[in-house]
Amino acid sequence: MASPDRPQQPDARSAAAAAAGAGEGAGDAVVPTPLPPTERFAARTAGMTASEIRALFAVASRPEVVSLAGGMPNLAALPLGSLSAEVAELIDDDGLSALQYGSAQGVPVLREQICEVMREEGVEGDPNDVVVTVGSQMALDLLTRIFVDPGDVVLAEGPSYVGALGSFAAYQARVVHVAMDEHGLVPERLQEALETLAGQGITPKFLYTIPNFHNPAGVTLAHERRPRILEICRRYGVMVIEDNPYGMLGFDGQVHPALRSYDADVIYLGSFSKTFASGLRVGWALVPPLVRDRLVLAAESATLCPPTFTQMMVSRYLAHHDWRSMIKTFAENYRERRDAMLAALETYLPEGCSWTVPDGGFFVWLTVPEGVDTKAMLPRAVTARVAYASGTGFYADGFGSRQLRLSFCYPTPERITEGVRRLAAVLEAELDVVRTFGSSARRELNRGPQGPRPDSI
Amino acid sequence: MASPDRPQQPDARSAAAAAAGAGEGAGDAVVPTPLPPTERFAARTAGMTASEIRALFAVASRPEVVSLAGGMPNLAALPLGSLSAEVAELIDDDGLSALQYGSAQGVPVLREQICEVMREEGVEGDPNDVVVTVGSQMALDLLTRIFVDPGDVVLAEGPSYVGALGSFAAYQARVVHVAMDEHGLVPERLQEALETLAGQGITPKFLYTIPNFHNPAGVTLAHERRPRILEICRRYGVMVIEDNPYGMLGFDGQVHPALRSYDADVIYLGSFSKTFASGLRVGWALVPPLVRDRLVLAAESATLCPPTFTQMMVSRYLAHHDWRSMIKTFAENYRERRDAMLAALETYLPEGCSWTVPDGGFFVWLTVPEGVDTKAMLPRAVTARVAYASGTGFYADGFGSRQLRLSFCYPTPERITEGVRRLAAVLEAELDVVRTFGSSARRELNRGPQGPRPDSI
Numbered sequence: 001m002a003s004p005d006r007p008q009q010p011d012a013r014s015a016a017a018a019a020a021g022a023g024e025g026a027g028d029a030v031v032p033t034p035l036p037p038t039e040r041f042a043a044r045t046a047g048m049t050a051s052e053i054r055a056l057f058a059v060a061s062r063p064e065v066v067s068l069a070g071g072m073p074n075l076a077a078l079p080l081g082s083l084s085a086e087v088a089e090l091i092d093d094d095g096l097s098a099l100q101y102g103s104a105q106g107v108p109v110l111r112e113q114i115c116e117v118m119r120e121e122g123v124e125g126d127p128n129d130v131v132v133t134v135g136s137q138m139a140l141d142l143l144t145r146i147f148v149d150p151g152d153v154v155l156a157e158g159p160s161y162v163g164a165l166g167s168f169a170a171y172q173a174r175v176v177h178v179a180m181d182e183h184g185l186v187p188e189r190l191q192e193a194l195e196t197l198a199g200q201g202i203t204p205k206f207l208y209t210i211p212n213f214h215n216p217a218g219v220t221l222a223h224e225r226r227p228r229i230l231e232i233c234r235r236y237g238v239m240v241i242e243d244n245p246y247g248m249l250g251f252d253g254q255v256h257p258a259l260r261s262y263d264a265d266v267i268y269l270g271s272f273s274k275t276f277a278s279g280l281r282v283g284w285a286l287v288p289p290l291v292r293d294r295l296v297l298a299a300e301s302a303t304l305c306p307p308t309f310t311q312m313m314v315s316r317y318l319a320h321h322d323w324r325s326m327i328k329t330f331a332e333n334y335r336e337r338r339d340a341m342l343a344a345l346e347t348y349l350p351e352g353c354s355w356t357v358p359d360g361g362f363f364v365w366l367t368v369p370e371g372v373d374t375k376a377m378l379p380r381a382v383t384a385r386v387a388y389a390s391g392t393g394f395y396a397d398g399f400g401s402r403q404l405r406l407s408f409c410y411p412t413p414e415r416i417t418e419g420v421r422r423l424a425a426v427l428e429a430e431l432d433v434v435r436t437f438g439s440s441a442r443r444e445l446n447r448g449p450q451g452p453r454p455d456s457i
Numbered sequence: 458m459a460s461p462d463r464p465q466q467p468d469a470r471s472a473a474a475a476a477a478g479a480g481e482g483a484g485d486a487v488v489p490t491p492l493p494p495t496e497r498f499a500a501r502t503a504g505m506t507a508s509e510i511r512a513l514f515a516v517a518s519r520p521e522v523v524s525l526a527g528g529m530p531n532l533a534a535l536p537l538g539s540l541s542a543e544v545a546e547l548i549d550d551d552g553l554s555a556l557q558y559g560s561a562q563g564v565p566v567l568r569e570q571i572c573e574v575m576r577e578e579g580v581e582g583d584p585n586d587v588v589v590t591v592g593s594q595m596a597l598d599l600l601t602r603i604f605v606d607p608g609d610v611v612l613a614e615g616p617s618y619v620g621a622l623g624s625f626a627a628y629q630a631r632v633v634h635v636a637m638d639e640h641g642l643v644p645e646r647l648q649e650a651l652e653t654l655a656g657q658g659i660t661p662k663f664l665y666t667i668p669n670f671h672n673p674a675g676v677t678l679a680h681e682r683r684p685r686i687l688e689i690c691r692r693y694g695v696m697v698i699e700d701n702p703y704g705m706l707g708f709d710g711q712v713h714p715a716l717r718s719y720d721a722d723v724i725y726l727g728s729f730s731k732t733f734a735s736g737l738r739v740g741w742a743l744v745p746p747l748v749r750d751r752l753v754l755a756a757e758s759a760t761l762c763p764p765t766f767t768q769m770m771v772s773r774y775l776a777h778h779d780w781r782s783m784i785k786t787f788a789e790n791y792r793e794r795r796d797a798m799l800a801a802l803e804t805y806l807p808e809g810c811s812w813t814v815p816d817g818g819f820f821v822w823l824t825v826p827e828g829v830d831t832k833a834m835l836p837r838a839v840t841a842r843v844a845y846a847s848g849t850g851f852y853a854d855g856f857g858s859r860q861l862r863l864s865f866c867y868p869t870p871e872r873i874t875e876g877v878r879r880l881a882a883v884l885e886a887e888l889d890v891v892r893t894f895g896s897s898a899r900r901e902l903n904r905g906p907q908g909p910r911p912d913s914i
Contacts, residue, residue: 040604040662040696041603041604041751042602042603042604042605042606042609042628043606044602044603044606045603045751045755072557072558073557075553075556075557076553078552078553078556080548080549080552080553081549083548083552084544084545084546084547084548084549084552085545087541087544087545087548088541088542088544088545089541090541091537091540091541091544092537092538092541095535095537095540095541096532096533096535096537097736098736099532099535099734099735099736099737100529100530100532100734100735100736101529101730101735101736102736134591134738134759134760134763134764135760135761137758137759137760137761138759138760141758141759141760145499145501145627146498146499146501146502147497147498147499148499149499149500149501152499163757163758163761166754166757166758167758169758170602170755170758171499205497239497273558277556277557277766278556278557278558279554279555279556279557279558279559279764279765279766280556280764280766281591281760281761281762281763281764281765294498294502297623298502298627300620300623301594301598301620301623301624301626301627302591302594302595302598302759303591303592303594303595303598303738303760304592304594304620304738305738306591306738307591307736307737307738307764307767308736308738309734309736309737309766309767309770310764310766310767313766
């Protein structure tokens with residue numbers, strides 16, 4: 001065959017290198033010393049560390065521990081009987097397509113259905129601008145890949161989704177957090193942050209925001225703030241990435257208008273992980289046409305194409321099931337759990353604690369009394385058979401040591417009540433120590449080598 | 458809630474910026490002009506271009522065109538009846554696990570079965586060192602992410618897999634190609650390349666190699682070369698990434714010993730895309746323990762976890778089917794197609810053409826007579842209702858204009874014969890032009906905005 005050789009530069013070869021080439025094992029002269037793989041890692045891996053929550057799963061997954069740490073959806077209400085018939089039908093009717101490679105952008109019919117789903121939140125999207133991804137995590141990771149150079153600034157709420165912070169770190173972004181209050185991201189704080197950055201000649205690449213039923217904060221962006229946030233970002237030339245996995249899970253049937261419904265330049269991330277089934281890993285991005293081609297190329301380089309099979313499963317589910325009423329059932333289950341958690345927090349928690357009151361989604365964000373360090377306390381909580389996610393994991397900069405995230409999505413109401421009762425006892429003991437000896441000692445978590453469960457969900 | 462504000466630097470705010478904060482739409486003074494998204498892309502996206510083959514699919518997917526371009530496996534032999542019963546059972550028996558998030562590293566039982574699969578090629582791997590990915594493309598992309606800084610050199614055969622070149626470009630690697638002959642990668646050329654680079658003070662991050670039934674070259678690395686290649690790489694401190702999607706698809710039942718079977722430091726990439734079903738997107742990497750944790754973290758940031766559902770489908774398939782005899786059936790189908798292609802090439806192709814003779818896999822690598830440019834010829838071939846992949850897409854540096862890749866995996870033997878007959882006629886016409894006017898004019902392919910099918914398979 002005629003595969004041409006690469007051009008060589010004979011003059012660049014030293015005599016020693018030429019000698020090294022001849023014999024076996026000879027020629028250490030110009031040959032670099034072999035390095036262990038740890039010395040060969042790219043600079044960007046310096047930002048890769050096991051997340052705070054991740055380390056927990058090994059211990060917290062024991063059955064005697066009530067885990068209020070993870071964000072796994074509760075899927076018990078899924079109609080497994082009809083799903084199993086449907087997936088069999090998918091193989092019978094369309095197996096050779098479902099088992100074959102597909103488009104890098106995603107299965108066309110699913111992209112149409114995704115537009116129908118987004119219409120519930122006032123979003124008018126074109127299926128040609130939808131890119132299906134392996135969970136919306138992949139969309140966020142790829143958007144960071146195509147927009148962020150090392151050192152670029154991105155804005156995110158403080159606290160923010162731990163999986164987003166992981167992707168930002170992987171691409172060496174510098175995260176500037178913007179404060180929230182009980183009505184979500186505070187426009188004045190956003191304005192101040194952008195002013196300060198503009199004074200330094202910095203335009204952030206984007207604002208990453210979770211407007212609805214925030215992970216981890218549990219708050220929702222007030223409607224009147226939405227156009228203001230968008231206006232401020234437009235004024236400063238900052239793109240907006242809206243991540244909306246929980247938007248349909250309002251406890252009172254309320255659906256908030258997506259930021260994308262105000263402004264077609266907003267990048268919208270959606271997911272079927274919380275409204276159908278997380279194990280299928282089907283999410284998407286709706287992007288402006290100018291972004292789409294780059295995103296599809298990045299997706300192709302990342303996985304060639306998303307799994308055809310799971311996309312077609314989602315597509316059939318949407319076509320044949322009353323998915324809206326399924327989501328309503330999910331939301332009712334979560335509401336019952338939220339109620340159990342709020343009641344238990346009221347009943348058991350010591351004075352000086354405060355928490356957010358979510359009206360949708362999975363999470364309560366708890367602030368503990370001064371002097372208690374939620375990360376240092378965590379091993380003692382797990383020993384007392386309750387797990388939570390300590391607050392520092394949700395900040396890129398070490399804040400959050402007085403906060404923690406409680407998830408009410410997965411356990412039964414009874415287990416939630418018991419978990420909060422145990423947590424209250426741990427907090428009481430911690431406060432005793434604080435009152436006697438001052439602030440609680442900082443201890444590092446014992447990190448296992450493997451993260452058995454994704455943490456950041 | 459007590460989410461703390463980010464520290465601001467009031468003195469950094471100019472008066473103009475402060476003014477800008479007050480009113481609506483005021484303050485263009487220090488505010489950067491909004492940029493279109495295309496101006497905001499990261500530097501790494503400069504390397505992202507639609508691949509050569511990708512552009513083809515839009516035209517080549519018309520039914521009247523015989524596509525010898527794509528690398529889609531032929532799945533017609535799959536036992537759809539029993540698969541559909543099995544996937545229904547998966548939901549009935551284990552639906553709540555299969556539809557739920559799973560480990561970022563992959564489902565444990567599947568990782569054990571993957572080790573059993575690799576044992577066929579002499580690889581002794583530990584399930585703890587297996588990382589399941591969304592196709593082996595994702596493993597390669599993530600390995601590039603964790604090892605390659607912009608400007609780092611990686612070695613790859615010339616030609617090499619187009620999806621690998623895409624990932625290398627996405628992370629701004631500099632690819633140095635090493636020549637092959639009919640026995641695969643040439644150790645002397647590898648040695649020379651490493652010498653030259655060492656003379657420049659450069660240690661490549663890794664050698665990326667496809668030892669068996671090479672994509673696109675169709676050749677297999679001779680057994681006696683395998684330890685030599687490894688020895689050379691070890692001497693120069695260069696990691697080896699072995700990509701082996703076709704290894705089990707030898708036409709004479711031969712299984713070549715994996716490079717990993719000689720050396721536990723080799724990173725091995727495997728896939729079920731060609732031995733079972735590509736649409737499930739289940740691949741894996743077997744890595745040294747020192748690499749594993751970083752790879753799992755990168756995977757978590759990329760997709761949180763691979764789809765649980767498709768992993769469990771593969772696991773059940775491996776447990777309940779005679780997968781070895783299924784692979785044998787696949788290989789027989791491909792052998793029949795390879796035979797049809799080789800016979801047609803002998804019968805129809807004009808003098809001056811040469812090609813590789815694969816004894817496994819999907820591809821023949823064809824060299825056309827001097828003066829013919831395979832990229833320029835492609836639109837004329839498609840007009841004549843035959844498509845191929847022009848050679849330049851398989852090089853990072855513009856080589857390959859006299860080569861093209863022919864895939865025999867998907868069409869029927871009759872269609873293959875007809876396709877080669879059409880290709881021969883196009884070549885004859887092209888040679889007529891060359892004899893009359895000199896080298897064929899270069900024309901750019903008309904690139905559609907969307908890549909409807911992954912090309913690089």
